[in-house]
Amino acid sequence: MDTAFDQRHIWHPYTSAINPLPCYPVARADGVYLQLESGERLIDGMASWWAAIHGYNHAALNQAAHEQIDTMAHVMFGGLTHAPAIELCKKLVAMTPEGLERVFLADSGSVSVEVAMKMALQFWACQGNRQKRRFLSPRNGYHGDTFAAMSVCDPVNGMHSLFSDALSPQIFAPAPQTRFNQLWNEDDIAPLAELMEQHHHDIAALILEPVVQGAGGMRIYHPEYLRRCRQLCDEYDILLICDEIATGFGRTGKLFACEHADISPDILCLGKALTGGYMTLAATLCSEDVAMGVCQGSPGVFMHGPTYMGNPLACAVANASLDIIMQGQWQRQVGQIEAQLKKELLPLIKLDAVTDTRVLGAIGVVETHTAVDVARIQQHFVQQGVWIRPFGKLVYIMPPYIISQAQLNQLIGAIKSALQHA
Known part of the structure; x- marks a missing residue:
């Protein structure tokens, strides 16, 4: 993948043309995972800006697209x-x-x-x-x-x-x-x-x-x-x-x-x-x-x-x-996500870098005292096997509803480790 061309010619959201943020090339997406061209599999904590609630490469959605495009x-x-x-x-x-x-x-x-x-x-x-x-x-x-x-x-x-x-x-x-x-x-x-x-x-x-x-x-x-x-x-x-x-x-x-x-x-x-x-x-x-x-x-x-x-x-x-x-499965899924976020994410308020934590449904927010270094913290997240996109003082997750307890635990752990070393 020609990432040099991307950096030189393609404008990504809220990014400077003078000093663009790094972009990680994605080769495939399945379930809650983004697979980078370099081989890493990242748990997507953003659900593609809150949209991919059922995860990626979903059989029923794929089938609907295939059937409709033929018609x-x-x-x-x-x-x-x-x-x-x-x-x-x-x-x-x-x-x-x-x-x-x-x-x-x-x-x-x-x-x-x-x-x-x-x-x-x-x-x-x-x-x-x-x-x-x-x-x-x-x-x-x-x-x-x-x-x-x-x-x-x-x-x-x-x-x-x-x-x-x-x-x-x-x-x-x-x-x-x-x-x-x-x-x-x-x-x-x-x-x-x-x-x-x-x-x-x-x-x-x-x-x-x-x-x-x-x-x-x-x-x-x-x-x-x-x-x-x-x-x-x-x-x-x-x-x-x-x-x-x-x-x-x-x-x-x-x-x-x-x-x-x-x-x-x-x-x-x-x-x-x-x-x-x-x-x-x-x-x-x-x-x-x-x-x-x-x-x-x-x-x-x-x-x-x-x-x-x-x-x-x-x-x-x-x-x-x-x-x-x-079908109603979202109610159980979101309820489980909320319960785990309350148990594991809210206590991050105790970290020195954190000024507030808040949770509602499948939304978990950690607010820091000062704005985070986006490029640096995202590099840390990729190393931890997760994809989280902070902005300003906010490090937050809105994962796909299908996320497992272990996968959500990995997202929260990555936030904790990033802010412990902030």
């Missing part, structure tokens, strides 16, 4: 439809929180957020209320790298501050502070409620990541905050957008993180694990009220349509992935 790899979704998309949307409507009746199939998670925000803006414009054109979001959030999505990411600590002058100005509330298992503090919701009272005439929607803020800091907060957000949106006539791209399909111990608060949003964004990590696909679901509102008056249609919308190959694999989820 039809792609066909435009404008004016045409097909069985894989219809079947997928039936499953999504049935399994997502109550009231989400319409499905827009998108290309990626960031695009699903763009679609959700555009839905909200068009909804209010078609009600004759063009004043409602801003978005409210808690700080420490992350919603993607495209421009509308960037505008609702954390404006200070987020990775997009460089573009602030080019982004639409939004409204930001302090991040929720009450942790998942703490006693709820009513003061936590007060700043957001105050902002809604002041600005509800201008706010089209509140957008947030329910219960777990992902790439903005891997923060896990109290479900009551989400429940109060739903109540406030109803009170002030503001749409609620829940971004479950990272948390959807069982990652937090519930099928969708909204279920921790027993609420349903007006608009829901899904992606990542939708195809079990095989192909890029996302979905934006909305209520019937939102769908009818968006299409009321001129132009009478929702103004979005990606070229690869409803790709049959991706939909077929997604159907196979959701079939596995609906």
Whole structure:
């Protein structure tokens, strides 16, 4: 494999062209393992950025892809439809929180957020209320790298501050502070409620990541905050957008993180694990009220349509992935992962380099006092036979659900050894 060409010409995510981070060449992936070209087998603690929940080279997903590609790899979704998309949307409507009746199939998670925000803006414009054109979001959030999505990411600590002058100005509330298992503090919701009272005439929607803020800091907060957000949106006539791209399909111990608060949003964004990590696909679901509102008056249609919308190959694999989820094994798998993370990862708080540890479902986070040296710590992880991709002060794992107790123990042990020598 020509890694010299890769380093010289190929831009990897969040990497400098001047001083690029090392890239390890993968030759094959099976189960929870990534096999490097040099022969090492690494336990993947990231599930390919949280998507490969069933592991790699899964027989049922492979079969779905093979069968579909022999029939039809792609066909435009404008004016045409097909069985894989219809079947997928039936499953999504049935399994997502109550009231989400319409499905827009998108290309990626960031695009699903763009679609959700555009839905909200068009909804209010078609009600004759063009004043409602801003978005409210808690700080420490992350919603993607495209421009509308960037505008609702954390404006200070987020990775997009460089573009602030080019982004639409939004409204930001302090991040929720009450942790998942703490006693709820009513003061936590007060700043957001105050902002809604002041600005509800201008706010089209509140957008947030329910219960777990992902790439903005891997923060896990109290479900009551989400429940109060739903109540406030109803009170002030503001749409609620829940971004479950990272948390959807069982990652937090519930099928969708909204279920921790027993609420349903007006608009829901899904992606990542939708195809079990095989192909890029996302979905934006909305209520019937939102769908009818968006299409009321001129132009009478929702103004979005990606070229690869409803790709049959991706939909077929997604159907196979959701079939596995609906068998229910994920509940036992995620429960076992959570129990082991609580037993083995939470005690790493005792290490001198560590300031906090936290766990929810199949998510384990270790926060350090200072930012880690990514190149150095990843070299250590590879030597330990694991693949973990930290960022900033966060060393975290979100493994495939099929991981064994011994494999998870190896991931946690590698984190411990890395931080003991930090």
